[in-house]
Amino acid sequence: MCKDCGCGLPGDVAIDGVPMSASQQSDSHDHSHDHGHPHDHDHQHSHDHTHEHGHPHDHDHIHDHAHPDAHPAHRTLSVEQGVLEKNDRLAERNRGYFLAKNLFVLNILASPGAGKTAFIERTAADLGARVRLSVIVGDLATENDAVRLRGHGIPAIQITTGSVCHLDAEMVSRAVERLDLNAVQALVIENVGNLVCPAVYDLGENARVVLLSVTEGEDKPLKYPVMFRSAQVVVINKMDLAGVVGFDRETALRNVRRVAPRATIFEVSAKTGQGMDAWYQYLHDAIR
Amino acid sequence: MHEVSLMQDTVIIATKQARDAGAQRIHRIMMRVGALSGAVPETLEFAFDIVAKGTMAEGATLEIERVPLRCYCPACAQEFEPADFVCECTHCGRPSADIRRGRELQVTSLEVS
Numbered sequence: 001m002c003k004d005c006g007c008g009l010p011g012d013v014a015i016d017g018v019p020m021s022a023s024q025q026s027d028s029h030d031h032s033h034d035h036g037h038p039h040d041h042d043h044q045h046s047h048d049h050t051h052e053h054g055h056p057h058d059h060d061h062i063h064d065h066a067h068p069d070a071h072p073a074h075r076t077l078s079v080e081q082g083v084l085e086k087n088d089r090l091a092e093r094n095r096g097y098f099l100a101k102n103l104f105v106l107n108i109l110a111s112p113g114a115g116k117t118a119f120i121e122r123t124a125a126d127l128g129a130r131v132r133l134s135v136i137v138g139d140l141a142t143e144n145d146a147v148r149l150r151g152h153g154i155p156a157i158q159i160t161t162g163s164v165c166h167l168d169a170e171m172v173s174r175a176v177e178r179l180d181l182n183a184v185q186a187l188v189i190e191n192v193g194n195l196v197c198p199a200v201y202d203l204g205e206n207a208r209v210v211l212l213s214v215t216e217g218e219d220k221p222l223k224y225p226v227m228f229r230s231a232q233v234v235v236i237n238k239m240d241l242a243g244v245v246g247f248d249r250e251t252a253l254r255n256v257r258r259v260a261p262r263a264t265i266f267e268v269s270a271k272t273g274q275g276m277d278a279w280y281q282y283l284h285d286a287i288r
Numbered sequence: 289m290h291e292v293s294l295m296q297d298t299v300i301i302a303t304k305q306a307r308d309a310g311a312q313r314i315h316r317i318m319m320r321v322g323a324l325s326g327a328v329p330e331t332l333e334f335a336f337d338i339v340a341k342g343t344m345a346e347g348a349t350l351e352i353e354r355v356p357l358r359c360y361c362p363a364c365a366q367e368f369e370p371a372d373f374v375c376e377c378t379h380c381g382r383p384s385a386d387i388r389r390g391r392e393l394q395v396t397s398l399e400v401s
Binding site: 084166229 | 293294297301302311319324325327372373376383384385394395397398400
């Protein structure tokens with residue numbers, strides 16, 4: 001679950017175990033003043049109401065002048081602001097930084113257990129010195145994935161989100177400060193395992209890669225259309241198990257194309273290496 | 289899910305706008321939420337009550353305008369409203385990647401005093 005159950009005030013996001021300080025996280029709690037005065041005093045009726053408001057005008061005295069200490073009545077402010085504007089702005093900042101570093105950045109998204117970490121491990125191992133990768137990995141808890149990646153000689157930073165169900169652009173920019181990106185060509189961001197929430201958070205990536213494993217069912221793209229529609233690349237993983245689980249390949253491909261008609265699709269097994277060459281070719285072309 | 293994060297950002301936006309306008313209380317927040325925004329209106333409403341506590345938006349009404357998904361079919365040269373989240377033209381059946389409406393997630397206006 002996320003902080004989004006309502007329990008979590010900010011403060012539990014950590015990068016390699018070091019908490020992001022409160023000031024670095026969004027100040028989501030805005031304790032404004034309390035003022036206890038209800039609308040029990042006179043209304044100034046010298047303006048136009050263009051909106052409905054709930055308190056009845058059941059008094060019968062008439063004000064034909066404005067008095068300065070009158071409580072101003074309700075008015076409407078036009079805002080027209082995107083809720084994700086701040087994240088989008090930070091994501092663009094990340095994107096500019098990555099461009100300046102000549103880095104190709106991937107945001108890897110999938111359900112828990114679809115094989116994100118295995119896919120990244122295999123990619124880094126097979127590409128070796130041809131394409132050097134760094135990884136930022138997000139999980140609610142534990143540094144297991146970063147430890148696992150570092151075990152293969154891949155530079156990795158772990159973001160533990162505590163209770164947050166997605167990575168956002170600010171977490172990524174903080175994590176990036178701790179990586180030496182001068183010697184790498186690609187940065188891989190392994191998002192929190194979740195096919196819902198991370199869909200709407202731009203991190204500043206160049207490509208979104210959504211993984212789907214054959215054990216999850218052919219209709220996954222139809223069930224999570226927001227996520228799959230946002231993908232530039234869809235990877236169908238664990239193809240080595242396709243026969244065992246009776247995976248209907250044609251139906252799965254059709255469903256992916258229905259939701260994400262422009263996505264490039266790869267069918268792979270990160271475990272056996274099947275189909276990975278086509279993915280490496282894509283990466284190679286993208287990085288050039 | 290992430291709706292609490294979204295509503296925290298919404299309350300931050302609303303309180304800043306209200307303060308800048310010299311208001312002291314927010315009575316109503318109007319939002320526009322698209323079918324493909326990734327946010328569920330009911331969950332936003334639930335989250336709003338939690339995150340508004342202790343802010344100048346406490347007790348405010350949240351009003352959500354739902355925006356249906358609208359796509360454009362280049363072959364038929366017209367917009368259509370798919371029945372589900374799959375943008376397949378309701379006339380010719382071709383898939384479309386051209387979304388015209390439905391991604392909105394905005395604070396549109398506030399009622400303050």
